[in-house]
Amino acid sequence: MDFEAELAKFQPSLDIEQAEDAIYGNSTTDVTDLVQSILSEAKKKEKNKSVEWVEES
Amino acid sequence: MNCPRCNAKVAFMKDRCDNCGQDLKTYRKVISLSNIYYNKGLEQAKVRDLSGAIRSLKQSLEFNKLNTNARNLLGLIYFEEGEIVSALSEWVISKNFQEKNNDADQYMNAIQSTPNKLDSYNQTIKKYNSALYSAQHGDGDMAIIQLKKVVSLNPKFVRAHQLLALLYMMSGKKDQRIRAKRLLTAIQKVDVTNTTTIRYLEELSDVHLKGEPIVKKAEEKPEPRKTLPRVDVDAYKTITPYKEEKPSVLPFINVIVGVVIGIALMGFLIIPHIQAKKTNQANSEFNKYSEEKATNSSNVSTIKNEKKQLEKELETLKKENDELKGGDSGTNLKDSYEALALAIRYFYDKKDYLKTAQSLKKVNVDSVENASLKKLYNTMKDDTYKQASTKLFEQGRDAYNGQGEYVGKKDYDKAIEILTQALEYDDTNVDAMYFLGRCYQQKSDEDKAKEYYNKIINDYSTSARAGEAKRRLRELGE
Numbered sequence: 001m002d003f004e005a006e007l008a009k010f011q012p013s014l015d016i017e018q019a020e021d022a023i024y025g026n027s028t029t030d031v032t033d034l035v036q037s038i039l040s041e042a043k044k045k046e047k048n049k050s051v052e053w054v055e056e057s
Numbered sequence: 058m059n060c061p062r063c064n065a066k067v068a069f070m071k072d073r074c075d076n077c078g079q080d081l082k083t084y085r086k087v088i089s090l091s092n093i094y095y096n097k098g099l100e101q102a103k104v105r106d107l108s109g110a111i112r113s114l115k116q117s118l119e120f121n122k123l124n125t126n127a128r129n130l131l132g133l134i135y136f137e138e139g140e141i142v143s144a145l146s147e148w149v150i151s152k153n154f155q156e157k158n159n160d161a162d163q164y165m166n167a168i169q170s171t172p173n174k175l176d177s178y179n180q181t182i183k184k185y186n187s188a189l190y191s192a193q194h195g196d197g198d199m200a201i202i203q204l205k206k207v208v209s210l211n212p213k214f215v216r217a218h219q220l221l222a223l224l225y226m227m228s229g230k231k232d233q234r235i236r237a238k239r240l241l242t243a244i245q246k247v248d249v250t251n252t253t254t255i256r257y258l259e260e261l262s263d264v265h266l267k268g269e270p271i272v273k274k275a276e277e278k279p280e281p282r283k284t285l286p287r288v289d290v291d292a293y294k295t296i297t298p299y300k301e302e303k304p305s306v307l308p309f310i311n312v313i314v315g316v317v318i319g320i321a322l323m324g325f326l327i328i329p330h331i332q333a334k335k336t337n338q339a340n341s342e343f344n345k346y347s348e349e350k351a352t353n354s355s356n357v358s359t360i361k362n363e364k365k366q367l368e369k370e371l372e373t374l375k376k377e378n379d380e381l382k383g384g385d386s387g388t389n390l391k392d393s394y395e396a397l398a399l400a401i402r403y404f405y406d407k408k409d410y411l412k413t414a415q416s417l418k419k420v421n422v423d424s425v426e427n428a429s430l431k432k433l434y435n436t437m438k439d440d441t442y443k444q445a446s447t448k449l450f451e452q453g454r455d456a457y458n459g460q461g462e463y464v465g466k467k468d469y470d471k472a473i474e475i476l477t478q479a480l481e482y483d484d485t486n487v488d489a490m491y492f493l494g495r496c497y498q499q500k501s502d503e504d505k506a507k508e509y510y511n512k513i514i515n516d517y518s519t520s521a522r523a524g525e526a527k528r529r530l531r532e533l534g535e
Contacts, residue, residue, distance in 0.1 A: 001260050003227045007193055009253075010220055012186040014142035016179045022146045030122040031087050032061050 058088060059123075091121035098130060107134050107248040125155045132164065138248060139214030141168070141178040181210045185217050197224050208240070218244035219253050226260065238264045393421045397434060404437050413437060414445030414482055446483030449475050454492055457499075469496045487513055491522040494529060503533050 014022050058069045061084050065076035072082050098113035111134055117127040132147035145168070148161035168175055188203035204221040207214060218240050225237035238261045245254050400416035403409045417438055425431050453475035455461035456468045463471070473496045479489040494509030510526040510533075517523060 001226075001256075003223065006223055007220075007227075010189055010193075010216065010223075012189055013140060013182045013216065014146075015182045015186070016142060016145075016175070019142045019145055019149075022142060023149050026146060026150055028122045028150065030118065031090075031120045032084060032122075035083055035087065036061060 058085070087120050091117045091124045091127065093117075094120065095124055095127040095130070098127065102130060102134060105246070105248065106250045107138060108251050110134055123154050125151050125159060125161070128154075129160050129164070132161065136164070136168075137213060139181070139211050139217065141175075141182065177210065181207055181214065181217075184210075185214065185220075188217075189220060192220065192224055197227065200224055212243075213247050215244055215248055215251060215254070219251075219257065222257055226257065231264075234261055234264050235266065237261060238266060242266065390421075390424045392419065393424050396420045397425065397430065400437055401433070404441065410441040410444040411448045414441040417441065418481075442482040446479045446486045446489065449479035449482065450486055450489045450492070453479060453489065457492055457496055469499050472496045485517075487517045487520045487522045490517075491526060494526065498529060498533065507533060507535065 058067055058081075059065065060067050060074040060077060060079050060081065062079040063074065063077040065074060067074050067076075067081060069085065069088075072085075073080055094113045094117035098110040098117060101107075101110035101113055111131065114127045114131040114134070117124055118131070121127075128147050128151040132144040132151070134144075135141075135147065136144035145165065148165050151161040152159055152165075168178075184203050184207045188200040188207065191197075191203065192200035201221065201224050204217055204224065207217040208221060211217070222237040222240040222244075225233040225240070238258070241254050241258050241261070245251070245258070248254065396416045396419035400413045400420065403413040403416060417434065420434060422431065422434055425434060452462065453472045456463045456472035456475060459465055459467035473493060476489045476493045476496065479486050480493070483489075490509050490513050494506045494513070497503070497505035497509065507530060510530045513520065513522050513526040514530070
């Protein structure tokens with residue numbers, strides 16, 4: 001075993017003073033958000049397509 | 058289930074939101090997936106697969122960040138592993154998403170209600186960070202000292218245990234490797250599937266702790282199915298704090314406890330019984346002794362009475378015997394009568410007054426009960442004693458002067474003897490007194506001589522001898 005490499009894997013633990021940063025830095029994006037954003041993107045594209053089509057007609 | 062678009066409450070089985078018309082088919086699948094991962098995480102947590110549970114719960118939250126149960130459980134698992142800040146973070150976020158009816162309140166209150174507790178957790182974390190810094194900068198000994206403190210303060214702090222075990226392993230010493238294995242074995246009970254712990258334990262597979270079964274690989278039979286160890290439903294809440302194994306102390310403590318219980322049993326059950334038995338025995342012996350003493354006392358009093366009676370009888374017999382012997386004079390009755398008979402014969406037949414007096418002297422007059430004999434005794438005594446005294450004086454004077462029977466041989470001692478006898482028959486015989494004085498003067502016993510001269514001068518001053526006595530005293534310097 002490479003002890004030095006193992007030792008390097010250890011990370012400091014967050015103390016109480018860093019709690020606020022940890023809370024704000026926590027990623028709260030979930031699949032639902034992704035789906036929502038994808039759907040809204042899709043809708044936007046569709047809207048753009050329909051606008052273009054209207055122009056063609 | 059809430060509509061992701063307008064946040065209105067919608068029945069879970071509905072495909073479209075009644076409020077905004079949002080298509081909920083996909084959303085429902087996502088929520089279902091989140092719940093599936095939460096359930097998986099919960100199951101894993103129940104069997105203390107905490108690492109697996111963390112992965113599952115994180116996945117659950119990736120599908121649905123609003124899954125409060127998953128977030129709260131994730132916080133609990135972090136807390137169990139000693140990651141306090143991570144746990145608090147999850148609970149704060151959970152509280153942010155669901156303000157009411159949230160278990161996170163309870164958890165946070167439990168930690169924050171006692172400020173010392175939170176401070177203690179924070180100190181533990183700071184010490185861990187400091188120890189990690191020391192270890193990564195080559196000060197392993199300092200790190201070990203700090204980490205020992207950390208693991209004693211929080212026996213479930215997984216990362217601290219792993220780091221301390223790694224530092225022990227790095228030293229390469231056998232005793233340090235044993236300590237590392239102990240630490241890892243203990244912390245594996247908190248998180249059974251922690252890959253770091255398992256890797257380290259594999260590295261220490263050649264180390265065997267006391268009481269640990271040594272399984273030879275050749276004899277190992279492949280288990281048909283590997284299952285995780287069974288753990289109680291609420292096991293992740295109540296874990297026994299880690300303590301260093303002390304295999305050599307427990308048996309001794311057991312033995313000591315056994316001995317103490319034995320002594321206590323002796324003290325409470327057996328000794329009182331023995332004492333009661335001894336007391337009974339002593340009581341019966343005392344009663345027996347009392348009876349014997351009472352019997353002896355009665356015997357003693359009987360013997361005393363008998364003794365008194367016998368003493369009385371002895372006294373009577375002695376008295377009688379004395380009487381027969383003649384009392385204090387030493388003359389018994391028979392001798393007295395014989396002496397009296399002899400005295401009568403000398404007095405009447407031979408008219409020898411001296412011998413009569415000498416015989417009468419041998420008579421014990423008290424033993425003579427006959428009155429006429431007593432009268433005769435007194436008559437003879439009156440008639441003979443004075444004459445006997447005079448006769449004896451004459452003999453004594455001859456002895457003194459060396460005349461008569463003692464011609465040419467003065468014998469003062471003999472004279473003293475005869476003159477003394479003369480005074481016994483008649484103590485008023487002044488002549489005898491005077492010659493006794495003369496005898497003692499001749500023998501140079503002046504004191505005795507003076508005694509007799511003074512007696513004559515004092516008691517018989519009118520006698521003819523008084524003047525002579527005075528003259529003799531003058532000779533003696535008086």
